[in-house]
Amino acid sequence: MPQLPASHLDLNEWKIASNSAFGKLDIEASDPESFQVELKTATAGDVSLFDMRTGPHSVARRAEDIPAGDVPYCKLSLQIQGSSVMRQDGRECQLNPGDLALYVTQRPYELEYSQEQHSLVVLFPQSYLHLTPFQLESITARTVSRTDGLGRVMVPLFEQLAENIEVLEGPHAVALLQSALNMLVTVFASELDSQPGMNSENLLFEQAQQYIEQNLSDPELGPQTIADALFVSVRQLHARFAAQKTTVGVFIRTQRLEHIREDLANPLMKSESISTISARYGLHDASQVSRAFKTEFRESPSAFRARVFQS
Template sequence: MTTSVGTTVETTTTHDFAQWTEVITRTFRGIRVSGPSADFTAEARHVHLGDVELFDMHTGPHTVGHPDVGAVVAGRPAGGEGRGVPMCKLSLQMEGSCLLSQDSRSCELRPGDLALYTGERAYSLEFPQRQRSLVVFFPRSYIHLRDDELAAITATAVSGDVGLGKVAVPLFRQLAGNLDELRGTHGQSLIRSSLDVLVTVLADHAQRTRHGDGPAAGEVAQSEVFRRAVGYIDSHLADPDLSPGSVARELYVSVRSLHAHFAEQHLTVASYIRSRRLSAIHSDLADPQLSGETVQSISARHGLFDASHVSKAFRSEYGESPRAYRSRLHR
């Protein structure tokens, strides 16, 4: 049932195991579903808002997973080119429990716990009893963490009783209880704001993990210069003169030294600036409240003025042009 531009709400439907398997494998390519109880049933409500999807699911015991690295993409072509974009999933446990595994880690989610996992790497979710959970399916680009930072916090439970989880968990519980209200531009804006909260919670969790327990095996601790440089870049994306040289001058270090600090994180200064600008443009193009702005004006707000360059770089990063991406979301 389509309710407004860019929004689809599906009513609750009861499925047996065969029907549920068909629904899951159609929505999430490459997923395997196994281990149901004899009397397995599942009910789900689905809301599709732009490039974000929410699933409120009541299911019997079963296991789902994806064993193949890099094969999970959105269940529909991206931008008409048949190419997927990297996707992430947030799982909030509301009833029952779940064992989530990814990146050589496992965590048990109990009511009031949430965790993140990515469709780019193998994962599994085991539901040993009847359960209810909210799954939010959204582009990887919404998470402004480097790949190594993201990999350090997947399959890690965030409790609604601790830290910023006290803010995030009630927020997503409210979303699950009010899916019918998430319609049109205001619903999309609310979802995006909620995911911004999630990013803040995950970044806080990553920082606590990094400074509390030290870097993970194989991970290089971030230097103070690197952290200051990243902060400066993120707050000055609109500056058309932003460059390795301008960042180095601001931090009173040589360009050579600045490059060395980024190289420790397997990054270059220029690639980080480019990635953050494209991510900001990608985010603004998905915002229904900015639908009246041109692609060029949005790009310019983030320091990029060459329309041809923006289109080429955006297509390389996300697999479709800025206009195709916006058209797909708001058609």
């Protein structure tokens, strides 16, 4: 994402900078002539942080301004001073100092800042969270407070990020931010355990499924890499898959073979070799692929493809 200059901006400059960084937004200020933004930014990998001190204003992301196929991003807003109101997915939450909430760029949202305020916004790819669409929609525009539950641990961490934004650069900063964002999902899960599909056990299994789907091309994909990415132990991961009457290895293999079968039956990929298709999903041993495919589907990849295109 573009990095904004650390500077003071008037309303028109803020509109231009915000549209560049966040996508098209409708920004209005109660006193346009005196409106000012004091902005500090940092970028670590594909995560951007915006430390903003602004006058009263409102922000709206409208459905007609969201391009089809736009890369999905999440935005985490931490209120440091003043207050704000966030609306998305039919919910409204008020953020006071020490509160944070999550929203997404691919669906409409509204933000209202009725007074001078100071906030930190963290912009990051939605894929970082490894959540299903239902799970993500369940946690938008919900307040996590530094005075309640696990928020007492997480909010101070993000407050420290805001206070030390100038040192957030390089690979260590990327790892730190990824860790913080994944831990935040655990906080939301603890807040939403009572909602169907959002208890912490289901969440881990769904996160693992999402991570596997996104990383099938990695030949090293396995229990350890998944557990590391989700910040859980391998034992916890195996337990969640065992509860679903499967194993991590079986699930990965099944997903890979299903994708290979889909591509073998796709007329647009008819000219691609079986080995090319298999490599796309992290399998590079042709004989191993043939054996696994035949075990799963009762025929070899070549026989399956020949049958599909003869019918």
